[in-house]
Each structure stands twice: as C-alpha cells, then as structure tokens.
Amino acid sequence: MLKIKSIEKNSIAYRLGLKRDDVIEAFNGDPAKDMLDVAYFDSQADFSVTVGREGKKITFNVHKNSDFPMGWDFYDESFIEPRWCANKCVFCFVDQLPRGQRKTLYVKDDDWRLSFVSGNFVTLTNISDEEIARIKDKKFSPLYVSVHATDDNLRRKLLGNPKARPILPLLKELAQCGITIYTQVVMCPDLNDGEILKKTMMDLFELYPAVQNLAVVPVGLTKYRCGLQDLQPVSKQVANETITAVETFDAECYAKIGRHFVYCSDEMYVYAEREIPPYEYYGDFEQLENGVGLVADMRYQFDLALRDAVAPKKGSFTVVTGVAATPFIQQVLDKAKHLFPTLDVNIVTVINKFFGETVTVAGLVVGRDIVDALGAAENVGETLLLPRVMLKETEDVFLDGMTLDELKKITGKKIIVTSDGYEFCQTILECK
Numbered sequence: 001m002l003k004i005k006s007i008e009k010n011s012i013a014y015r016l017g018l019k020r021d022d023v024i025e026a027f028n029g030d031p032a033k034d035m036l037d038v039a040y041f042d043s044q045a046d047f048s049v050t051v052g053r054e055g056k057k058i059t060f061n062v063h064k065n066s067d068f069p070m071g072w073d074f075y076d077e078s079f080i081e082p083r084w085c086a087n088k089c090v091f092c093f094v095d096q097l098p099r100g101q102r103k104t105l106y107v108k109d110d111d112w113r114l115s116f117v118s119g120n121f122v123t124l125t126n127i128s129d130e131e132i133a134r135i136k137d138k139k140f141s142p143l144y145v146s147v148h149a150t151d152d153n154l155r156r157k158l159l160g161n162p163k164a165r166p167i168l169p170l171l172k173e174l175a176q177c178g179i180t181i182y183t184q185v186v187m188c189p190d191l192n193d194g195e196i197l198k199k200t201m202m203d204l205f206e207l208y209p210a211v212q213n214l215a216v217v218p219v220g221l222t223k224y225r226c227g228l229q230d231l232q233p234v235s236k237q238v239a240n241e242t243i244t245a246v247e248t249f250d251a252e253c254y255a256k257i258g259r260h261f262v263y264c265s266d267e268m269y270v271y272a273e274r275e276i277p278p279y280e281y282y283g284d285f286e287q288l289e290n291g292v293g294l295v296a297d298m299r300y301q302f303d304l305a306l307r308d309a310v311a312p313k314k315g316s317f318t319v320v321t322g323v324a325a326t327p328f329i330q331q332v333l334d335k336a337k338h339l340f341p342t343l344d345v346n347i348v349t350v351i352n353k354f355f356g357e358t359v360t361v362a363g364l365v366v367g368r369d370i371v372d373a374l375g376a377a378e379n380v381g382e383t384l385l386l387p388r389v390m391l392k393e394t395e396d397v398f399l400d401g402m403t404l405d406e407l408k409k410i411t412g413k414k415i416i417v418t419s420d421g422y423e424f425c426q427t428i429l430e431c432k
Helices: 012-016 035-042 112-118 129-138 152-159 167-176 194-205 236-257 266-272 294-307 326-339 367-376 404-411 421-428
Strands: 002-007 023-027 046-053 056-063 072-074 143-146 181-187 211-218 262-264 309-312 317-322 345-350 383-387 414-418 429-431
Touching: 002 012, 002 035, 012 056, 023 035, 035 112, 035 129, 112 143, 129 167, 143 167, 152 167, 167 181, 181 194, 194 211, 194 236, 194 262, 211 236, 211 266, 236 262, 236 266, 266 294, 294 309, 294 326, 294 421, 294 429, 317 326, 317 367, 326 345, 326 421, 345 367, 367 404, 383 421, 404 414, 414 421, 421 429
Parallel strands: 143 181, 181 211, 211 262, 317 345, 317 383, 383 414
Antiparallel strands: 002 023, 002 072, 023 046, 046 056, 309 429
C-alpha cells in the first residue's frame, strides 16, 4: 500500500490538494505497484495520479517541470520488501556466516527493484517476463547485474540454479531498450577465471555502451564452510594472473572507446601485492561500492585535505582497520607525519577471528575483534578512528551485533567514525 505520510508545504502535491493518509492507487489509470512507480512518475512532467480517500477515488492531473519533485513522503510499510534469492551460489557469503547472529544478516535478497533504487547487484534469475517489460517500458535504469560467467552452464553451476535463464540474451534485450547496466564477476579460482573470464569480458564488452563496465572481485571465503562446496581462495599467483588478464583486455577496450571498461577490485591488488592504480584510472568511480577504487579515492581525498593542513591536532590517535587496508593507511599517515613530525597517530590492525583470517577487508571487521586487537596493542591513542564501512549503513552497529556505544564503554576511548579520506585527514590535522 502506497500511503502518504506527509506533504511538504507549498509543494506541488500540496497545491494539488493531496493529503496525508491518501493511498495512491493508480498512475495514468494503471494500478500503482510499488515505490518504483512513485519514483518514476515523480521524475515525469505530465501524468495523473489516483488516490483513495475515505472510500472515494480522486484523480489529480499533474503538470510540472520533470526536475521538480512532488513533495510527498510515504509510510515505511510502503517501501519495497526485498525479494528472496532463488539461487544457492557456491560462494554465497550468507551461507558462510556463523550461527546465532541477528536475523537480518541471513536475509538473501535478489531483487531487481533494489538494484535500481540502491545499486544492489542482482542475478536476474527470479525476474518475470512481465517485470522485464516493466523495466523496458519505464526505463528503470541503471541496473547492477551479477554475471559471474556468460557461459550459461557454468553460470548455473556457480549460482546453484539449474533453471537460471541465459544471461546474454536478457542483457541484450535490456541493452536494446536503452537500459544502462553495471556488471560484476565474483571470481572463483579454477571455476570462472582464466579463459572463462576472458570470454566473459569479451561478451560483455560487445554490449558496450549499454553495459558500462565490469568489476572482477575475488571470492570471499570465511572459516564457516563446513558442508559447502570446496572452493580455493585467491592466491597471490592467481590474483596476479587475473590482474594481468584484466588489464591486458582493458587496454584493448581503452584503445577502442577511450575509457576503461573492466576493473579488478582493490582486494585483488592486495592479494597480488601490486600497486593499486592511480585516482585517474577509475573515471567516475561507478563501482566504488564494489570495492573498486576505494584506496585511490581515499588517497586522493586525503591529499586534498592535506593541502590545507596547518598543524596536527592535539592528542593521540589510533586508526583501527583491517589487514588489507593497513599498508595504504600507513602510506598516507607517513605523508602527514613527514609534514607534521609531532603528529601522534598509529595503526592497530585487526585480525578477523570472527569470519576467519582469510577475510581481510575493513568492512567485515567486527566489534569483538576490535576489542581483542586493542587489548593486545602496546600503544593505543586517546581517540580511535574507525571507517564508516565497519558499521551498518543505517545504524552504529557492527556485524557481530556490538554497538558503537558498547565499544566506547569497553575501551574507554573516544571514537570518531570517518566516511572518506578527506574527513580522515581533517580528524587528525587542523585545516584552514
């Protein structure tokens, strides 16, 4: 039910006469399905909206600039309930979680609507022909698609779903209707790497510019894989071979279209022990949430703030991070200390005992492992600096359920959470 919670005063909805608790039933005479219809028509210039009010149906004709929002807000129950995943992926991270955690961690969503709204990667294996027609008709774009392999038999094996529809014909159909698509491959050694990966890159590049780019991400394996398919972690050798294959193919793409098309995530470079490309390499950073270019962006933002730095802030600081990010954090701190030798800041690297030591990214560091790492550290500053990615997007809680306030009480430290390199620099240095 699309029920209006509030109307902004003097907004278009207000001037039309729409009211709190009106229930939207139709747009242009067609039944309203969900909040995607609201978002779509909010961006349109001319349409009709029919609402239910006290047992009556009232239709309003909207004429506005397409850039102007309606000015309405909706009750929480109006928002999309995620659709359950129809796959049993051999690398599914949810299947590798320890038992007894909060229920929301075990939700396996695979909903194209959330792909459009939030940039979630989806497989499109549970999408109906009617929904495909809706995407094409309303131009719900962009979409973020987990391809993994364009070889359909292998893709079905990876997804654990023998009924998964062929992916390339579907992507071509969406491309022909002007839908922009961002893609990813979760790379599993001996499954979808090597020649299979090369074929996947070639097939997806043929759909450029509809398929804007491809991210190749190493499979993440926790210590909780008992009873699951045996998968090999990405070794230094495999990571190097993958980066070489990706960069070689991408160089061909760049020569043809004048921009990069396929990227390896930062984690792949960490496994390979290779330098991460510079900031300019990543273009518009369209796959930042997928771990592509995070380090380059952090370094760039830090350097921007460092130009305006005039003095170190008082007190002592400890940066808390995962194994993968430690060398890159150390690089920017060394640069800051070179300019300001009295800056008192160090790093505590957190070994991931909760998921297993093969998990090295900061975004999967949990509260109890932070407590252990700080307890074993010899020098802990007065203020702890944590990256925002360690916490749930909508609240200050770690993956193991520990809250930020609980961590403060346990450690007795002041804690500052930073979202990017610019904030990070400004936290430890006075900037003009």
